[in-house]
Amino acid sequence: GAVVSQHPSWVICKSGTSVKIECRSLDFQATTMFWYRQFPKQSLMLMATSNEGSKATYEQGVEKDKFLINHASLTLSTLTVTSAHPEDSSFYICSAHSLGSSYEQYFGPGTRLTVT
Amino acid sequence: GENVEQHPSTLSVQEGDSAVIKCTYSDSASNYFPWYKQELGKGPQLIIDIRSNVGEKKDQRIAVTLNKTAKHFSLHITETQPEDSAVYFCAATGGAGGTSYGKLTFGQGTILTVHP
Numbered sequence: 001g002a003v004v005s006q007h008p009s010w011v012i013c014k015s016g017t018s019v020k021i022e023c024r025s026l027d028f029q030a031t032t033m034f035w036y037r038q039f040p041k042q043s044l045m046l047m048a049t050s051n052e053g054s055k056a057t058y059e060q061g062v063e064k065d066k067f068l069i070n071h072a073s074l075t076l077s078t079l080t081v082t083s084a085h086p087e088d089s090s091f092y093i094c095s096a097h098s099l100g101s102s103y104e105q106y107f108g109p110g111t112r113l114t115v116t
Numbered sequence: 117g118e119n120v121e122q123h124p125s126t127l128s129v130q131e132g133d134s135a136v137i138k139c140t141y142s143d144s145a146s147n148y149f150p151w152y153k154q155e156l157g158k159g160p161q162l163i164i165d166i167r168s169n170v171g172e173k174k175d176q177r178i179a180v181t182l183n184k185t186a187k188h189f190s191l192h193i194t195e196t197q198p199e200d201s202a203v204y205f206c207a208a209t210g211g212a213g214g215t216s217y218g219k220l221t222f223g224q225g226t227i228l229t230v231h232p
Contacts, residue, residue: 043205043222104162110157
């Protein structure tokens with residue numbers, strides 16, 4: 001149980017284009033999903049908190065107009081990187097917090113984004 | 117906000133030895149402390165967690181201890197195996213409600229290498 005999937009697992013896009021990453025909770029309902037960014041050999045940095053049916057809460061320094069987050073259902077959240085640039089290349093990971101669970105978060109397998 | 121420090125950054129042990137990773141946190145209101153294992157190119161996997169009303173928790177070869185007074189918690193892996201080699205992250209959360217609920221603050225990570 002508690003499986004989170006991400007799609008795509010990796011993506012290469014050209015500078016200036018937009019990329020959408022999906023995060024799905026497969027066997028549970030997720031009231032809250034979190035989006036993280038991880039650079040090579042570094043820790044996970046929280047980008048935003050996504051609650052179903054409401055606007056995402058972004059961490060300080062994260063551009064909400066560049067990283068669009070939508071949490072339209074209890075099993076799906078999407079992150080769209082708009083007008084991507086090479087510096088946006090990173091490993092993006094989502095996690096889901098189960099409805100009815102106290103604190104446990106379950107992480108997706110991550111999406112490797114490379115912007116050329 | 118919460119700040120989590122993790123040590124050591126790298127740890128090398130022989131198969132069969134024990135490994136200990138330590139973390140300290142700053143927010144005395146934090147009450148949930150998970151540990152994650154991350155293999156190369158994958159998302160973090162929850163391996164064990166502890167809540168602030170418990171001092172120690174064990175699951176087979178893995179144990180976690182928590183000292184609330186000193187604000188530190190540790191991961192103990194006994195009888196290490198080569199497949200334990202990975203990056204381990206500690207995290208803390210629970211210090212605030214509302215939009216901060218469930219937000220994890222991660223330590224810097226420990227690269228554990230178990231030599232056969």
